[in-house]
Amino acid sequence: MKKRLQGLIAGLIVGILLSGGITFAVTRSIEAFYNGITIVVDGNEIVPQDVNGNTVDPFIVNGTTYLPVRAVANALGKAVTWDGPNYTVYIGDMSGTLEYPTLKLEDATNIGGNWLNASVYSLTDNYGNKYATATSAYYAAQFETLLNMKYSRFRATVYVRQETSSGATASFNIEADGRIVYSSPEISKTSPPLIVDVDIRGCNDFKIVPNNFNLGGNSVNGDGRLYVWLGDAGFYQ
Numbered sequence: 550m551k552k553r554l555q556g557l558i559a560g561l562i563v564g565i566l567l568s569g570g571i572t573f574a575v576t577r578s579i580e581a582f583y584n585g586i587t588i589v590v591d592g593n594e595i596v597p598q599d600v601n602g603n604t605v606d607p608f609i610v611n612g613t614t615y616l617p618v619r620a621v622a623n624a625l626g627k628a629v630t631w632d633g634p635n636y637t638v639y640i641g642d643m644s645g646t647l648e649y650p651t652l653k654l655e656d657a658t659n660i661g662g663n664w665l666n667a668s669v670y671s672l673t674d675n676y677g678n679k680y681a682t683a684t685s686a687y688y689a690a691q692f693e694t695l696l697n698m699k700y701s702r703f704r705a706t707v708y709v710r711q712e713t714s715s716g717a718t719a720s721f722n723i724e725a726d727g728r729i730v731y732s733s734p735e736i737s738k739t740s741p742p743l744i745v746d747v748d749i750r751g752c753n754d755f756k757i758v759p760n761n762f763n764l765g766g767n768s769v770n771g772d773g774r775l776y777v778w779l780g781d782a783g784f785y786q
Contacts, residue, residue: 581608581615588616590624597621619677639744650783651700654692655684657784661693661756672780674708674742680780692757696784701750705782707733707743709775714738717775720760725752732760736777749784 586607588595597605597620605617622640672680684692703723715738723731723745731747734740749755757779 654782662691700784
């Protein structure tokens with residue numbers, strides 16, 4: 550079966566299959582062939598699905614077969630992260646050189662304000678990705694720790710919990726020795742996961758500071774505010 554698809558960029562089709570649809574400024578027409586393609590991984594047939602459980606059919610464009618990246622990665626036991634603002638798909642670890650943090654964020658000594666850990670919270674984001682650990686930069690929280698100039702990078706996946714229904718928005722800053730080294734975009738319940746990778750070489754005092762937390766209806770926390778989570782966050786030497 551042949552279909553004509555409008556508004557797709559062939560080189561970024563995997564991103565669309567992963568995220569459920571994105572509109573790009575540059576578009577062109579392509580012809581896609583759907584021939585009931587079967588995917589078999591290590592002898593086991595898989596039924597590719599999106600994050601909502603809907604079947605996603607592979608297709609062929611100009612002799613190249615395009616597969617739903619999430620379904621294939623899941624079948625291989627790999628995590629998938631879609632970094633929407635940067636149009637990047639991460640399969641497995643986000644960087645081969647930064648596989649495990651030297652110091653996890655939740656293990657660092659917090660000398661700042663209140664901070665939530667994820668021991669009793671969901672670790673699934675609003676796009677269906679799961680995280681091994683998480684902490685929350687919520688409206689009343691400020692995280693601060695002393696690093697003694699031991700680390701070179703801070704990395705985390707910023708996301709909103711899957712159950713969130715709040716209409717609020719939020720943003721935060723990361724400070725290194727009093728200097729803002731990262732300012733998040735405005736985040737809402739529909740925002741895709743965002744990869745944060747900050748250079749903190751020579752930094753002693755490290756802070757995550759709420760910047761703008763607006764009220765907006767109900768939330769899973771019952772206070773109408775949006776709770777922003779940092780998944781698998783940590784410091785790397």
